[in-house]
Structure formats: structure tokens, C-alpha cells
Amino acid sequence: MRRAAVRSQRRNDLVLRRQRVGGRERDIGPAGDQRPHEACGLRGHVQAHADAYAAGVIAVVDGAPQVTLDDGADLLSVLHAARPALLDGFVGGTEETTTGLVRLRALEAEGRLACPVIAVNEARTERLFNDHYGTGQSTLDGILRATNLLLAGKTLVVLGYGWTGKGVALRARGAGAQVIVCEVDPMRALEARMEGFEVMPACSAAERGDVFVTVTGNRDVLSRAHFERMKDGALLANAGHFDVEIDLAALRAAAVGEPRDVLPLVTQFDVGGRRLNLIASGRVVNLAAGQGHPAAVMDMSFANQVLAVEHLVAHGEQLGAGVHPVPEAVDREVARLKLASLGVEIDALSEAQAAYLRGWLAS
DSSP states (O other): OHHHHHHHHOTTGGGOOEEEETTEEEEOSOTTTOOOGGGGTOTTHHHHHHHHHHHHHHHHHHTOOSEEEESSSHHHHHHHHHOGGGGTTOOEEEEOOHHHHHHHHHHHHTTOOOSEEEEGGGSHHHIIIIIIIIIHHHHHHHHHHHHOOOOTTOEEEEEOOSHHHHHHHHHHHHTTOEEEEEOSOHHHHHHHHHTTOEEOOHHHHHTTOSEEEEOSSSSOSBOHHHHTTOOTTOEEEEOSSSTTSBOHHHHHHHSSSOOEEEETTEEEEEETTEEEEEEGGGSBHHHHSSOOSOHHHHHHHHHHHHHHHHHHHHHHHHHOSEEEEOOHHHHHHHHHHHHHHTTOOOOOOOHHHHHHHHOSSOO
């Protein structure tokens, strides 16, 4: 009966492109994992690829999974918006990205999240390796592959100083770039300043930057007000999950004439006589223009996912609907296993030291 009901619901699902989730309407599509084929002379393939991805998401959901591993909340979005009947007997899911967690927490705030979700993206091992070391390195790798740019002597503007932004800023400085950080969070801005980076509003940084990297998880971080202040030859790249951080509609509106492909992954816009160069159509640059994270980063992500799923299956009923942190024991186990794979040994607390930390009287 359940399978028959699923089949009867399919109707036009293979062309389903939008869902309303968490009070926002958004596309279902491979926001972070597709290469911008239209920049390679294969125009028209992007839409087909996106439709195929959406069809794949629907097909997975229609298989009535008991546990989902999400990267952008697409599976859980479809389950809640289009297949709520399948949530009966559903154990829960994990989420790998900041953007996905934003959407799931919005769904939770509306009282509509009907299952437990483990926030794998917020595990300390995930933040450190995936965001700080992984995306921090692969973002610059994607930019350099696409442009053959010499970073030394350039001014690189990082918009967002979270775990990923810190990684990008640190590696850009190591490559000889002068780094400017733009933030809306005063604590992160203060941290960037105390780490030796210049900190200023984005409109001020727009006049000075040679390379701009958005890593905020939010939309319209670079808009027309910024484009109109940028110098000739500026490079624009996005390292956030979805291609909304650079306002592409505003960029096209500010440009004179049609944009042109100056390199396979670089599109140039004429804005008031100044050439602004968009990398990888504004999609996540480390995947669209590079190879993403090394295996030495992804193994920790997968370890977190597997152990989080094991925790969900064992304790899902006790957790209840909502977004939940990765258990501390899982985080520590992943770190321990990584150290062991690197041949690194560390000290352990003595019984007396452990007892001292548990007590409240110094002795």
C-alpha cells in the first residue's frame, strides 16, 4: 500500500524544481557539486543536469529511506514538503552543510521538522578539517586553477570569517596576499583584527580588492553597490554552498552588453568600463573549478556521518524531532582515529588528574 501510494504521487515529480521549506522557496538542485558547463561551451546542459539531480532526489525519497545523509537539506526538504506520509517510521537524518542546517532550523522554528537531525556540519572535527583546512585550501586551489593568478602581492577580500573564512584568509596570507576581512558579527570581526587582518565594511573593501571570496552562507553578500566600486580586473568567487552569495542578477544589470567567456571558467562583465571576472558562474568554487577536498579531509566527514547514523538508529526515539549536536564521544572518537591514522600518539590523564577536574575543591 505504501509503495503504491508513493507511485501514485509521482505525477510531475521528475520535473519538480522548487519546494517551499522553512518559509523560503528555493530550487532543488546540485548547488555545490556541478561544474558550470555553459562556461565550457556546453550551453543548455546545466538545466538538464539540474533536472536530473532533482529527479534523483525524488527517486531517493520515493525509495522510502529510514535514514538520510543530506548535503544541503534537499532530501529532508522533499520529504517534508512533498512526501510527509513517508515520515511515518522515518528514523532521522544527518546534515553536512551550514546552509542545510539554516534551512532545517527554519523548518524547526515553524514547528514543522518531524524528525531528529544530527548536525554533522557542527562537529568540531568537521569544522576543523572540512571547513578550516579543507575548504580553506580547496577554495584557493579552485581560484588558481581557473585563473592562473599569482596571489602574492594581491589584495584578497574574504567576506565571512567563520571556520571556512578563517581557513581561506590564513592560506591567502601564506601565499603572499594582503587579506581584508568583512564581517557582520562583532566577535568574529574582532578576532580577525586581532589575528592581524584588516577589517572593514564590504563597500570600503570593494574599492581595494583584487580577489573577492564570499563564505557566509547568506545571499547577496556582493551586490551592485559593491560591483560599482570595484577596480578593473577584479575576480569574484563564491565558496558558500549555494550560488546566491554573489548577486548575479545585479551583476548582469550593472553590466554593459553581454558577458563574455574569457577563460573556460571565467566570465567577464563590463561594469562602467571596468572588467569584473566571475569564476565558475558564482557556484562553489572549490568544486566547480577545482577537485574539492582531498581524501584526507573527506575521511573524517564520512566517519562523522557513519557514527552519527549509528547514534540515530540507537537513540533516535529518545532524541525527538529537532536539530541535535554530534555527541561529544563521536567527535572525540573521530579525532582519535585520525590521529592513529597519522601515527600520532598523545598523553592521557592520570586517575588523579581526572578526579581533580571532576572536583570543586582544590586539593
